[in-house]
Structure formats: C-alpha cells, structure tokens
Amino acid sequence: MKKITIAANWKMYLDELGSIDFINKLNAEKELFSSHDIIIFPSHACIRSVKDYLKLDLKIGMQDCDLHKKGAYTGSTSINSIRIDSCIVGHSERRLVYEENNDIIAEKLKTILSSEADPILCIGETLEQKDSNLTKSIIDNQLSILPKDLHQQNLTIAYEPVWAIGSGDVPTNKYIHEMLSYIKNRLKSLYSTADLDNIKLFYGGSVNANNINELISVELIDGFLIGSASANFEKFKDIVKQIKL
Secondary structure: OOOOEEEEEOOOOOOHHHHHHHHHHHHHOHHHHOOOEEEEEOOHHHHHHHHHHOOOOOEEEEOOOOOOOOOOOOOOOOOOOOOOOEEEEOOHHHHHOOOOOHHHHHHHHHHHHOOOOEEEEEEOOOHHHHHOOOHHHHHHHHHOOOOOOOOOOOEEEEEOOHHHOOOOOOOOHHHHHHHHHHHHHHHHHHOOHHHHOOEEEEEOOOOOOOOHHHHHOOOOOOEEEEOHHHHOHHHHHHHHHHOOO
C-alpha cells in the first residue's frame, strides 16, 4: 500500500502558544504520528517555535511565500527566511481574498522551485465555475503556469474544489477521480516519465475522520491537504488514526 501524505494547513487558527501546545501533544503520542508522512504548515510567526519544540521527524512547511527572496518588501516572508521542507502556493484563499493572479502565482512557484523547499500548487474551481461546466478549463488555466521542465524536482498538485473547502460538501469519489485523471493526463502531456515520478496528487476540501477512509480509495490520491480540522489536535489525531499503514 502506498504511503499517504497528510499536509496540515493550520491557516491562521493557531497562535504561538496554541502551536506549541499542539506540538507537545504530538510529541506525547510519538508512536502514532512518527509512523506517518506528515507536513505541518504553521503560521509564519510560529514556525521557529514549532521547529524548536517538535521532537518527531515530521516535515515543516510555509503556507505561502513572497515572490521575492530578499529586499525592501515590508510585511512579506521570503522562502529563504527559515529552513522548511515545503511551501503552499496558489491556495484559493490567496487567489480569492488576496486577488493573486496566475502571474503572481507563477513567480512564487518559480521562487519555491529555485529553493530547497518542495512546492504544493493548489488548483480548483468555484461552485459558479463548476455549475457553468468550466472546471476543466479552469484547471487548464491554473496548470498553465507550470514550468516546461521540472528537472526531476518534487512537485505536488493539490486539487481543492473551492466549493468543498470548509463547507462539508465533499465531491463524490467518482468526481474526484475524474478530476485527478484529467490533471494526470495534462501532466503527462507536459512532462517526461522521470519528472512524472516526482509529482504527487493531493485532494483537499472538508476532509475529516469520517470520510478519509472512503477518499483514500480514490486510486490517484497520494495525500491530503487538510485545513481547519488539522488545527484541532483531537480531530487531527482521529484523521491520522484512520490512515492504515
């Protein structure tokens, strides 16, 4: 059985003390959490504390980064500001709330690929786009920023239908499989077998302990990008316990 990755996007739910408390609870249950492939994405200001308190061999990532690596960019965070394993780019909240377009996301992706971190590129359609039968054209547009050659670097594409995020309205397995198959075929048209071997496909959107077992049965899913549920220790623990090794 393939190893499922669990990416915990804490968004802005946990402050520093809350992040440390969460990590201490993780440490206390080493046997459960150390056997799983987990990436934790704290708030930028909490990454140092999370790294300092974490006793397990888990990966740490950034929820976003600036498209510049250095310079006079007040309030921004460079991908080089702290050593991390992964960085999310193109999340729907960045696209919708902060109005980041493809040009900005493309530059951020390029910045991450030129660092030591592995990017997780989020893509997905809104409910309005879905109802207008525009899902595949939206996916095409969001994938159009990918570089022509990955040079065998790691890349994750996280399919997150915007209408499913935080709504409890999870797509059917058939729908997810159809979308991931479409994404996979688009990637096959872009990359060599060597590059494809380093690309993972995640699903995100209202993932919880009650539905993750059913979602895992979607053959193309390599992992999950989990939002609010991952910032609640008991909910996160219940999710992890469902992942059979």
